[in-house]
Amino acid sequence: MCKQINRGWRGCLVTVLSLAAISSTAFADEAWPTKPVRLVVAGPAGGSADILARLLAEGIHQRFEQPVIVESKPGASGSIAIRDVMNQGKTGYTFLVIQSGAVTEVPLAYKVNYQPFSDIKPLAQLSRTGLVLVANKDLKLKNLKDVVKFGQAQKNGVYFASYATGMRGHTSGMLLGQLTQMNMQYVGYKGSPQALVDLMGGQFPLMFDGITTSLPLIRSGKIDAIAVSYPTRIGGLPNVPTFKELGYPELSKAGWFGVWSSPNTPEDIQQKVRDTAIEYFQKPDVQNRVRAIGMEPGNTDTTEDLRADLQDAYTQQATLLKKINYQPQ
Incomplete structure (x- = not known):
């Protein structure tokens, strides 16, 4: 009980306010969201x-x-969505779902208005994914040996496309050319849909694409899958070998989708979102739904492990872009 003697009111007031602040903070943390x-x-x-x-x-x-x-904010190679989370992240109620390439590829390929390793923070992997080399079905290229034989026979080079200039689909094709002595000539697109239409139409013979966008066309027999760029075979394409199996481990780096936050989001809320994501995405039925769209379930890596993986992928991509003398657009 507080008494009105000497300076007792002041000390009592400070004590009460401090206890109230602690109690309020604890209640807010426990109640989120x-x-x-x-x-x-x-x-x-x-x-x-x-x-x-x-x-x-x-x-x-x-x-x-x-x-x-769930709010879709496409455009500017992810920058619009990232800026939203940067601006709203302090509230603890806005989070980002984006591919790791937003950190490891986009800032190397384009001029962006965010700092990839400091403005957003990876909390948890949701899925892992790779690329697939696909071919126009009329060429009857059924395996990588067929592709290399075909490519080496093209006097003016063999043309291939990808979903975005300067991204991993682009550099993977150029790296494959270096590894197999094929003169790979790049055809750039803004997104997979039109590129896949042109691949089927015979505008060019090959394409490095994301597995999720090519999977329906592969399953329907409209394009041929040659190999996947991933450490292991993909559940959605069990009969398609990896480049690593075929002797090209350089083409085996996995990408991933994750949930991210602003680094200014309260740490206890970050942890709640991370724990929830990992727990839910470890459920067998959820993992089956992830595999159904051509991805693999994410790992339970720590935030530090995720950052290390991002840094490694960033360094690899920067090296490949330097080899082809690519300049950010």
Whole structure:
């Protein structure tokens, strides 16, 4: 009990306020979330990141019984979505679902308005993925030996496409050319859909694409899958060998999708989102849904491990771009 003697009121007031602040903070931390959580997606509605974000939204909603809003903000190679999270991250209610290439590829290929290793923080992997080398089906190129034989016979070089200039689909094709003595000539596109249409139309023979966008066309027999750029075979393409199996371990680096936050998001909230993501995405039924779109389940790596993987991938991509004398656009 506080008494009105000497300076007792002042000391008592400080004590009461301090205890109130501690109590209020503890209550706020325990109660989070008290309003809807936003998951910002750096891609179109219905795309890979959107599908994964909606799975994560299910997990957050089931655990905390609060609504989760999935908001698509495509464009500018992910910069629009990243800036949103940078601006809103302090609130603890806005998070990002994006591919690791936002850190390891985009800043090397394009001029961006964010610092990849300091403005966003990886919390957890949601899925892992790779690339697939696909071919026009009319060429009857059924394996990598066929592709190399075909490519080496092209006097003016063999043309290939990818979904974006300066990204891993581009550098993978150039690296394959160096490893197999094929003169690879790049054809750039903004996104996979039109490139796949032109591949099927015979505008060029080969393409390095994301597995999720090529998978429906591979399954329907409209294009041929030659090899995947991933450490192991992909569950969605069990009969397609990896480049590593075929003697090219240089083409085996995995990419991944994850949930990210602003580094200014309260650490206890970061941990809650990370724990929820890992727990939910380890469920067998959720992992089957991830595999159904041509991806593999994510690892349970720590944030430090994720940062180390990003730095390694960034260094590899920078080396490849330097070899082909690429300049950021």
